[in-house]
Amino acid sequence: MSHAAEHTAEAPAILAEVKPAIVPRAVLVAHGRSFSWITEKICGIIEEKTPRWWWICFAVAGFVASWTVMGLTYLVATGVGVWGHHNPINWAWDIVNFVFWIGIGHAGTLISAILCLLRQKWRTSINRAAEAMTIFAVVCAAIFPVFHVGRIWFAVLPGWLFPFPNGNDIWQNFRSPLEWDVFAVSTYGTVSVLFWYVGLIPDLAILRDRFYAAGNKFRSSLYGLFAMGWRGSNRHWSNYEMAYMILAGISTPLVLSVHTIVSFDFAVSLIPGWHTTIFPPYFVAGAIFSGFGMVLTLMLPLRAVYKLEDLITQYHIDCMCKITLATGTMVGYAYAMEFFIAWYGSNPNEGFAFINRGFGHYAWAYWIMVTCNVITPQFFWFKKIRQNTALVWILSIFVNVGMWFERFVIIVTSLARDFLPSSWGYYSPSIVEIFTFFGTFGVFSVLFLLFIRFLPIMPMAELKAVTPEGDPHSGANAHH
């Protein structure tokens, strides 16, 4: 009790009156699970024989992913005309899908890094999967800007998106947020992978040792290669903690900057409904909202299938639901503020854009958005609903749907009704677009299933650190 001793040295009299009310903190690992139980549980997922459900899911996901492959192949072979774009809606599902996936992609690292900086210990059960979700979502997001040019070599060859010296001195438009996206997203993707990978190292070493002990030299070598000689020494842990904290510190402003720049894609323009100053924080709040929605969508089935109730407790679900509620309400604040200022600003074009959103041709999309993003999370006020995991999962799906529609509403409704009534149009996606987009859920699922199968879905060392045994001040250790 060294801290008590510190106080007694020069303690004011008021400390004698300290007698806290009893409101225990929620346990983060239920049923007093031991260190070895945690190791066995997490490693067991990887070490067990591949379950049949996994193969079924993998096959279905692979099949769905093939839609994207086929859609993109057809697009490249034929041209962007196979999508439903036409004047004036020259941006549609491509950018909608990009922002949708990049939003989810931001949320994972945001959740992990910000919760780490805020010392929220409950993050340990969800951070690994959230970070994996980030990387896979960024992969899905990247598909759309790369392929929306049709001739993809324009997107990937140096000189088109990335600056490259050339004979004609033709450079990118560095004043365009679309160009900033290239740097922001690629930097973000790199740091996210690093952040995820650094966190994995101690766990990869555990798997290396376990496979070695089990006589599986191949897998031991493979995990050993990526564990980079981790031995768990004090020095290793010290360096690891510092590296992890620095990466969390770098990731946090990166995440904010990336989604801010995504919001700039729209807000720097003059299109009614796009040019509004609240876009940057509104997009960031939306990203956290959609991210927690997707984490719930992914983690609740995992919890059920692998019986992880002791690691993803009701408290974890409560926390995620409450953050979803808070960020959904922030998004609702932004919707309301946009609507209010569109009226208050008295610009007829802005006013029309918002009236059109709510009551025009795309009103159905607007009200789906409002229902899913503002009304749905309000159910999380109720404890009984938060305790019903099936219902929470269904509501999380609504959040995902709502956030896709948010981007659709912002992008398509504004473009479909711009300044010139003579150019107004109505956008409907083509079948190629529909299959390409839904196929990305397959791509995402394939990657996530591989992650579940081959990498530890939770950080074992961090989980152990939040158990009573891992706390040097806990009652169990206080006597030692």
Place this chain on the structure above:
Amino acid sequence: MSAPAANIPAANATHLPAASATRANCALYAGIAGLAATVIGLAVSGNVHAVAMSYLVGISYWTTIAIGMLMLVLIHHIFDAGWSVVIRRQFEHGLAAFKWLFVLFLPLVATAFIGGGDTVWPWMNPAHELLHGHGTVATDILYQKKGAFLNVPMFVGATLVFFAVWIWLSARLRKASFAQDTDGSAKWTTMNRKTAAFGIPMNALALTFAAIFWMKSLEYHWFSTMFGVWYFANCIRAALAFGVFIMVWLTARGDYRGILNKNHWHCIGTLGHAFVIFWAYVTFSQYFLIWNANVPEETFWYNLREHGDWYYIGMLILFGHFFVPFLYLLSFRRKSTASGLLPISIWIAGIILVDLCYNILPALKDAHGDPLPFFSLNLLWVAASVIGVGGICVWAYLRSFATSGAKLIPVRDPRITESLTYHE
């Protein structure tokens, strides 16, 4: 460790009521003197508008601090935070200022009914002449469009609602927290969490629309969806700065010695640093999006503020509100000690006042429509208002501190031990 210092002799934990009462009286006298100077200014300055606007700066400044304290207490409860329990009580005392701020705001409400009604807010007077011969407020198409919102009954009603929300939330939070000192019941913790759950959105809406009505509507042609977020960022920064002043004062006096440790200071410093960045993010985003779009109906607001010496005030805000505290607080040592945090908190508290001046005072214009230069304004009236309203607010804080019967720290809070023993 239910009682971390059980071997310490029990002592009377009330805190030097006589000394506090003296300080409270000093603050009260300073407040009365400041308010009296403001009243004198109205009579002798020859520019009633400038004095009234200065008073708006003064009252906005202290309301900003109080709103920030309220938000920090609400956030503390919603997060079930541990480390901040020992400092929360001082913010709760700070909330005692709201009812006095309401009383002090009434003269501004009264301006709507005195003379033409446009002493502060031009749109309150339909006959108010617009610049360059563009008619009056009543004939202004932009005002006509906004008239359903910008009208005197709406303003008065909304202001009453804002203060009702703040006073009611503060009363609930204080009651539950102080009552827990006596009976140690966990029900008060539950009550405060519930208050926080609905209080945060209520406070967010109240502070947003207060900022729109009181500040943004001074130049009612202008609009920005970010304005409420900008004001929120300033509220938190101001509250943290004044939180540091209180902690330093209580530590120097001896009350908090042995209660606050380096980690508490570090948390306050880190939170302050985060909000420096958040403020910059929000303020930059607003400026950048307006600058980049270059639409006259938005850019005029910034153009006015690039006129004359307001340009330098803008630069001062850019460097002083962001770069100076950002770079200063990068240092672990500076943000984890009282002596390190005090100077930057004084700086931040000062620069927030400048920021409010920057948002409010350029609404005072000359015959050409240019803002009156900052240094041509009699800044004495700003100082008088800040001291006047501030004296009353500090008096309210000290009075609550000395006479509310609440303990120095929430001794029966469920997380008090966690807070007292807080470490990295």
